[in-house]
Amino acid sequence: MAAVDLTSHPGHLARRLQQAHYLLWNTMVSEEITSPQFAVLNALVAEPGLDQRTVGERVGLDRSTIAEVISRLDRRGLLGKVRDPQDGRRFLLRLTDEGRRTHRKLTVRTARMNQVFLAPLTAEEQTVFFDLIRRVADAAEGLRNPGEPAAARR
């Protein structure tokens, strides 16, 4: 009797949205490479030679999770890690040829998948969709990093 309507709970909707995406990704993009793995490949295409922590920052994963994702990509031979000669704590990451090939292939499929995923929305609605989610996510992340103002983040 005191039950709540979950369809107006942002957390519940976020989870359902993410699950729906996960499943569509699996059927339309790849069963091998996951969406977070693709995000890492993408970050390393943009900026080769990043260290692990920075990649995690770029794609929004904490130190533990990024370590696991990277070790899987490493095992599959999609990237290589070498100690930074300047700083013995860091590993510098770089895609292999195979990694670049995979990224290229998945980029095409991902674009197709996004079209299907967003098909229920008009073009203007899609713009609003991105804007609203980004603002909520940015603000919530800002709550945890009170040091840097939200304007300084990207």
Added chain:
Amino acid sequence: MAAVDLTSHPGHLARRLQQAHYLLWNTMVSEEITSPQFAVLNALVAEPGLDQRTVGERVGLDRSTIAEVISRLDRRGLLGKVRDPQDGRRFLLRLTDEGRRTHRKLTVRTARMNQVFLAPLTAEEQTVFFDLIRRVADAAEGLRNPGEPAAARR
């Protein structure tokens, strides 16, 4: 050079949104009970005596995941499971007093958390936010269940 802008990838945004929510939940609602666990409690407040599969359907979890979540709630003494005397395959689930107490307490905190989470949006924007996410998630879930038309789902 062929890198993509992840801020316009719905899957990436969905993941970030969900993570942001997870962290806020942890600080503002509970470190013990997770958001999916609360969803299960809520479903059983609304409809006591549901079986496991149906609860999973209500909150959007598959049979394996719901089994884990329920077994954790069972271990914590928040619900009880008994074999359905009418159908020996089913377990019927019912909250304990402790479970109902927990649900009541978290309902209040969850409402507060949602306010903070959605604070960056105006009231009208929040409505749009819910509507757009729901439509995308519903459509994507519909792609997997071609049997039942989207209108028949809730």
Added chain:
DNA sequence: CTGAAATACTCAGTGCCCTGACTATCTGGT
């Protein structure tokens, strides 16, 4: 130049999320 603090990474532990394979039970058509 040296020791304390900061930083990059690892590891153990918990929880969510899915698939595919398996068991137990029930149902319906012959």
Added chain:
DNA sequence: ACCAGATAGTCAGGGCACTGAGTATTTCAG
């Protein structure tokens, strides 16, 4: 009355996501 198919739940396995504790390396203050 039977058995083939559907259904509820379990289990093993892989991957994502976090915290808290620990190791190695670097940096910086005195």
